[in-house]
Every structure is written in C-alpha cells, then in structure tokens.
Amino acid sequence: MSALAEALVAWYRAHGRHDLPWQRERTPYRVWVSEIMLQQTQVATVIPYYLRFIARFPDVTTLADAPLDEVLHHWSGLGYYARARNLHAAAQRLRNESGGVFPDSFAAIASLPGIGRSTAGAIIALSRGERFPILDGNVKRVLARRFGVAGPPNERAVEQRLWALADEHTPHADVAEYTQAIMDLGATVCVRSRPLCALCPLQADCNAHRTHRQHLIPAPRARSCAARRVREVVMLIAQRADGAVLLERRPAQGIWGGLWCLPEFATERAARGFAAAELQGAELAARALAPVPHAFTHFDLVITPLLARCRDDGERRVEVREGDRTLWYDMRAPVRVGLPAPVQQILASLT
Ligand code: SF4
Known part of the structure; x- marks a missing residue:
C-alpha cells in the first residue's frame, strides 16, 4: 500500500x-x-x-x-x-x-x-x-x-x-x-x-x-469567458376555483426533461394570448407576480409568474398516464409527478 x-x-x-x-x-x-x-x-x-x-x-x-x-x-x-x-x-x-x-x-x-x-x-x-x-x-x-x-x-x-x-x-x-x-x-x-x-x-x-498553491490547484474548468447568461421566461399559473393548477409535461430531453411545469412563454404577451385562446373564460391578473430567480450551472433563469383564474372544467384526475401532456394539479391531493424546485416554490406561494 x-x-x-x-x-x-x-x-x-x-x-x-x-x-x-x-x-x-x-x-x-x-x-x-x-x-x-x-x-x-x-x-x-x-x-x-x-x-x-x-x-x-x-x-x-x-x-x-x-x-x-x-x-x-x-x-x-x-x-x-x-x-x-x-x-x-x-x-x-x-x-x-x-x-x-x-x-x-x-x-x-x-x-x-x-x-x-x-x-x-x-x-x-x-x-x-x-x-x-x-x-x-x-x-x-x-x-x-x-x-x-x-x-x-x-x-x-x-x-x-x-x-x-x-x-x-x-x-x-x-x-x-x-x-x-x-x-x-x-x-x-x-x-x-x-x-x-x-x-x-x-x-x-x-x-x-x-508551495501555497491550494487556491490555484485545481485550476478552474476551461470554459469560454463569455458573461453568464440570464434567461427570462413567463410562467402562467392557470388556477381553477377549486385550487387546481394547469401543468404541462416537459419534453424528455433538455432542462427539467420529463418533469411537470407551469406553461412557459417567452413573453407576457404570448402567455396572455395562450390564456385567451386556450383557457376560455380565464381572467388574467392585471400585473405579473414578483419574479422568481433560479440558478442553473451555466445560466440564470428568471421566472415571471402570471396568474389566471380559470373556470372549473370538472376534470378530477387521481393519476397521470404515460402519454398525458397536461394535468390539473391539485395541491391538496397531489399526484406523484416530478416538479422543478422553482415551480414547487411558486405553487407553495399560492397556498
Ligand atoms: S491534500 Fe488538500 S487539505 Fe491536504 S494538505 Fe494538501 S491541499 Fe491541504
């Protein structure tokens, strides 16, 4: 030895x-x-x-x-x-x-x-x-x-x-x-x-x-010297009167692959357009909620949550099937799906 x-x-x-x-x-x-x-x-x-x-x-x-x-x-x-x-x-x-x-x-x-x-x-x-x-x-x-x-x-x-x-x-x-x-x-x-x-x-x-080089060894990872990126997105909190919130399954590849997330948009305008077209009768808040920051390894994400009150469509789901793309998530009786930490944080702030 x-x-x-x-x-x-x-x-x-x-x-x-x-x-x-x-x-x-x-x-x-x-x-x-x-x-x-x-x-x-x-x-x-x-x-x-x-x-x-x-x-x-x-x-x-x-x-x-x-x-x-x-x-x-x-x-x-x-x-x-x-x-x-x-x-x-x-x-x-x-x-x-x-x-x-x-x-x-x-x-x-x-x-x-x-x-x-x-x-x-x-x-x-x-x-x-x-x-x-x-x-x-x-x-x-x-x-x-x-x-x-x-x-x-x-x-x-x-x-x-x-x-x-x-x-x-x-x-x-x-x-x-x-x-x-x-x-x-x-x-x-x-x-x-x-x-x-x-x-x-x-x-x-x-x-x-x-040699007093503890701070120099190991050297920082070789990477480009570009400034850290900040990405801004809007997430729509479509919530029914019974408290359930609309979630979408993310694609298997990419960030949060396979997890369930609030519908995500590049701009507030796009989020409002989606709500008007897809969520009949939804009442959108006049102003977005406070931004939620989240750090990834290579960039910072800033999420602006936008609340929309939706009509109850009566759907009550107790389990999620493999091919499902959307889900009304009931925080009082949550189905067992993966949620990104900032989405958990946003949902917790609603209760
Ligand atoms: S191995 Fe690490 S902790 Fe140990 S003496 Fe060297 S630098 Fe210090």
Whole structure:
C-alpha cells in the first residue's frame, strides 16, 4: 500500500464518516443510487432523498416497474434530472436483460446509462471491495493538490494524469475503506476553498500546501469567458376555483426533461394570448407576480409568474398516464409527478 493510501485509511478509521445511510447495507444497487445522487450534490442534501428513494424503490425491479413520473417525483428538488431518467432507464434494462440482477463485471456496469468509469469503479470498490480506482470531483481535487497537478481537470492530459495517479495509489487491500477515505477527505478537509490543511493526513507531502498553491490547484474548468447568461421566461399559473393548477409535461430531453411545469412563454404577451385562446373564460391578473430567480450551472433563469383564474372544467384526475401532456394539479391531493424546485416554490406561494 502506498504511503498516501496508508495515511488515508488510517485517517478514515479515526475521522471518516461511518454512519451514512448507504454504508449500512452496501449492495451494488444501494451504492449505485447513492453515487448517482451524490454527483453534484452534498451529502447532507442527499440523505433524506436517498432514504425516501430506497424506501419506495428498494431494488432494481421495483425501480424499473415504477412510472418515470414517480421516480422524478422522488427526485424533485435534487436537480440534474437526467440522473433520475438514466437510473430508471438502466433499471429497466437490467430487469429486461438479467431479471433485475445487478451485473458483476466492470464493463457491464459501465455500459449502463448514466454510469461512467468513476461511478462503475466506486460501485465495485464500495460494494465488493474489488480494486478499481475512482476519480470523482473530490478525488480529483485531492490528487491534483497532493501531487501538484496544475491545469483544469477537465482537460484531457490533466485528467489522464489524474487517472494514472488514482490507479497507482488505489491499494490492493482495504479498497472500500480507501475509496471512502479519499472521497471523504475531499468532501470535508480538502474542500474547494480554504482547505483544512492543518487537519489533513497528507499535509507533510502535499505539493499545493508546500508551495501555497491550494487556491490555484485545481485550476478552474476551461470554459469560454463569455458573461453568464440570464434567461427570462413567463410562467402562467392557470388556477381553477377549486385550487387546481394547469401543468404541462416537459419534453424528455433538455432542462427539467420529463418533469411537470407551469406553461412557459417567452413573453407576457404570448402567455396572455395562450390564456385567451386556450383557457376560455380565464381572467388574467392585471400585473405579473414578483419574479422568481433560479440558478442553473451555466445560466440564470428568471421566472415571471402570471396568474389566471380559470373556470372549473370538472376534470378530477387521481393519476397521470404515460402519454398525458397536461394535468390539473391539485395541491391538496397531489399526484406523484416530478416538479422543478422553482415551480414547487411558486405553487407553495399560492397556498
Ligand atoms: S494538505 Fe491541504 S491541499 Fe494538501 S491534500 Fe491536504 S487539505 Fe488538500
């Protein structure tokens, strides 16, 4: 075992996190779900989502048999919804091709939708203790700093160097502990800004610490220097007297793919035109409500909600079918569909 691996495992035994919900029963399925949820999302945020998800979808087949709407419902608020769509698609493939049994081989796992090299390695290392390196964002940061690998980690040459280091230092024994250790160190000690070097077991040999370059390594991602985009949309809150609100299913691809959203328009005029043409008898508010901002990774969205009081068309729906495009959503008895966080926020403000 390399000195780095030894130091990390010893640190993990004394200071690491040992009581996370996905550490209790480490089946490949549970590790898979947790690893996908933890992409781009903090542990504290993931825990309640993970517990609800596993309670409702305890195994591959249950997940595969569930409607996508319900899977997205359990993902609502976590963001990056392609992760949930891929989980569902992968579960259906496993159900259809192997009776719901999770595959053993790295190649078979890595071929599933939404699973890359690092996630496949983590699933095998954490659930079965077999030696596979991982390289998620936290591990990249630890290795880049420890070995002074400058340059943006999303550049091919930098990433190749980091994979080589990850492979070199992944031990043959205690792989699960080592894997959890390096992820934990990145999440709790070698954090993005102001790493806690005084608490770090790698400090004595750390290149970034010795050269005072923690703030420079890893370098920011290579991306264009264009200013952050702001996109403005109008969302129509078409509400009936009984409180139900009109929602539309978004296309499977793109932002909030497959989720249910308030009808969206480029301008207030277009929203008013839709209400006049499609919602007979709707009374539109004279003025829009206060804008609701929402930050995506690459741009900011500003939503202007516009309220329209609609006539009750009498439709009472208790479930959503696969091909449905619209839905009168009753907030007092909500059907289980996925809603984007700002839409949840707007709906909550109505009650
Ligand atoms: S010494 Fe500091 S910069 Fe180096 S690995 Fe540890 S926490 Fe990260």
